[in-house]
Amino acid sequence: MKIQILGTRGEIKPTAPYHAKHSGVLIDDYLMFDLGEKEFLSYKPKAIFITHLHPDHAFFVRDMRESIDSKIKIYAPERFKNIPMQVLTQQWSSGPYMVTPIPTEHSIKVKSQAYLIQKGDKRILYTGDMFCIIxxxxxxxxxxxxxDLVITEASFLREGGVIRRARLRDEELFGHAGIPNLIRFFKPYTKGILLMHFGSWFYQLGTRAARVKIQELARRYDVKIYVGYDGLILCL
Ligand SMILES: [Zn+2]
Ligand SMILES: [Zn+2]
Structure with missing residues (x-):
């Protein structure tokens, strides 16, 4: 499987070379996961799977006037206005690929789901933003x-990330887990973890120092970690 990381920036303003674009992952030039930038459409994927309707994962949420060619197959956990897309709750398949939605906890305003991607004996999980899997x-x-790989988010380096309680909505939780939490959570499930969707900590530290911090965590938890960047290609 060829995994191409298209964008690694979370929903923050600052940019750094190689970490400037919002979320997008392309598998075998065929399937796309998240559509953080309109330009990603130029890869012409067979299908696009969106984890949740936040603008850094679905560019069209940012501007109501956006439109997308209705010939492009887009799947998401819920519909959005006039954008042609289908709600995906069941396993999807095409040729050798199988994509299974896995509900995650992240926001109280939008639904979210990770995707398990299978091709032959290769299996990867792309989570989008999350603090927990149900x-x-x-x-x-x-x-x-x-x-074979979990591709997950890196909004917060600190233990615990940022998880808040919605006072008006039955104390429901929302937010992002911290990187250490995600590493501990996913380690038993995977051979390696790829981090993307970097938060402001990454840009404030500087990308070089941020990479060192991440590799310290990799050593502490004895897990293989790849630090994603815009344009990274991994072959599994
Ligand atoms: Zn995000
Ligand atoms: Zn989000």
Missing amino acids: KKYQKKLKKLGKL
Whole structure:
């Protein structure tokens, strides 16, 4: 499987070379996951799977006037205004590829889901933003055996990330887990972790120092970690 990381910047203003574009991952020049920039459409993927309707994952949320060619197949956890797309709750397949949505917890305003991508004996999970995977689906993941790669977010370096409680909505939680939390959570499920969707900590530290911090965590938790950048290509 060829994994091309198109964009690694979270929903923040500052940019750095190689970390300037919002989320997007292209698999085998065929399937795309998240559409943080309109320019990603030029890759002409067979199908696009959106984790959630935040603008850094779905560029068209930023501007109501945006439109997308209705011939492009777009799947998401819920619909959005006049954008042609389908709600995906079941496994999807095309040729050798299988894509399974896995509900995640992230926001109280939008639904979110990770995607398990399978091709032959290769399996990767792309999470988008999250602080948790719903328990029932954790069991399902466990049954699969080790994944080849988990691609997840890196909004916060600090332990605990930022998870808040919505006072008006039954104390529901929302936010992002910290990188250490995500590493501990995913380590039992995977051979390696690729981090993308960097938050302001990454730009404030500077990309070189940020990479060192991430590799310190990789050593501490004894797990292989790839630091994503715009344009990174990995072959599994
Ligand atoms: Zn995001
Ligand atoms: Zn988000």
